[in-house]
Amino acid sequence: MTINIPEFEHSPYSLIVIASVLTGFAAAVFLMRKFKVAKQTILYTSLLTLICTLVISLMSSVELTGNGLELGFSGLGAVVGMALGIFLSGLIFKDKPEYVLASFAAAAPLMYGLSKTGCLLAGCCHGKPYSGPFAIVNHGIHSGSFFPAQLVDMTVFIMLHIIALILILKMENKLKAVYILIAIALPVRFATEYLRYTNTGILDKGQIKVLVAGAISVGIVVLWKRLLKVNNR
């Protein structure tokens, strides 16, 4: 059984990515409302985090190749952008910062999981050549039969979002819940990188990027905790 992806006249990639980001933000806003964060904080944090997510996601994908200037949305760049946005707005508002961080940390896997639908339909970020059950058959630029890496990413990260919701809603110590979530998400993202066609070995460029993005995000959270003097409540 194979999954046949038709070639689109107009690629829905950009629209799906933007819709996924907005859905994730809606989930974060819902959680912040549940945690009774002030409306002003919610509004400006969401705005600043959205700007940071989009800009850093774009910025980290700017590349000058032989074909000219290439632009796109980088998922890892989006994670770093989101962490930066939360960090900056935490410094400005100082209003329940651990709840704001927890809300966005729970929403991030949802954004990533949903945005993989765009990759699946566009044929990018595809898996290694494969022709077994559930193989993805692409046409056009990325034509071929591939391992369903995007479907694996999508399923795993939506499940991670559900785990994140349970952790963040049930645990009293929100910061601990965020650390647990990072500890799960980072190895998972590192492992799924093996399924991609770009992977060349045990520790290639893609995996180094994951480790760097993870280290920057953890660094931002630790710095944020020290500057805002957030105690483990």
Added chain:
Amino acid sequence: MDNNNNIFNDWQNYQPQQAPDPQQQYQPQYQQPQYQQPVYQQPPYQQQPQYQQPVYQQPVYQQPAYQQPQKPVRPIDLLPPEERAARKKKANTLCIISLILHFSPFVIIGALSGVLESLETGFTGTSTAPAIVQILGYIGGGAYIASWVFMIIARAKYSESVFAKVLMWVYLGILSISIIGTIVLIYMCAILLNGCH
């Protein structure tokens, strides 16, 4: 003995009262009901209505009962004018810095295109140009984020500032137009490319 004689005499004189005749006592007295002949009156609706000339009174316009809602007194309004002026100055400084930072990426994009142009003429084959493009991209992106940060600080700390409020809506407008413009451009390019086939 005298007493006994008296009792005897009383007993002799005693005459029981006659029991009342039940037929005589419980005889109901039926009275003939008096039916009165109904007097039919003319129903009111058949009566000729009496129209009265309505009396129009000149309406008297009064001051409306509700009062113009008064603006709630904000803590900022209670500050002395000097302090308010100082706050306004600080907010304006933040807004001007934000404005400069917001439009600096456009200058950077110009520099980026210059780098691209030089790539075609002289930089081909070197790794300097891609690195410069990435650095300029990071600087442009950083300046754009910083402009939003300064505007949000102005909005949060000096909520009374009209400049900051206008700036926020201008930035949101530019962002929306940019996103819509990019999507339209992508679709237009796709249509044009399809036309080339």
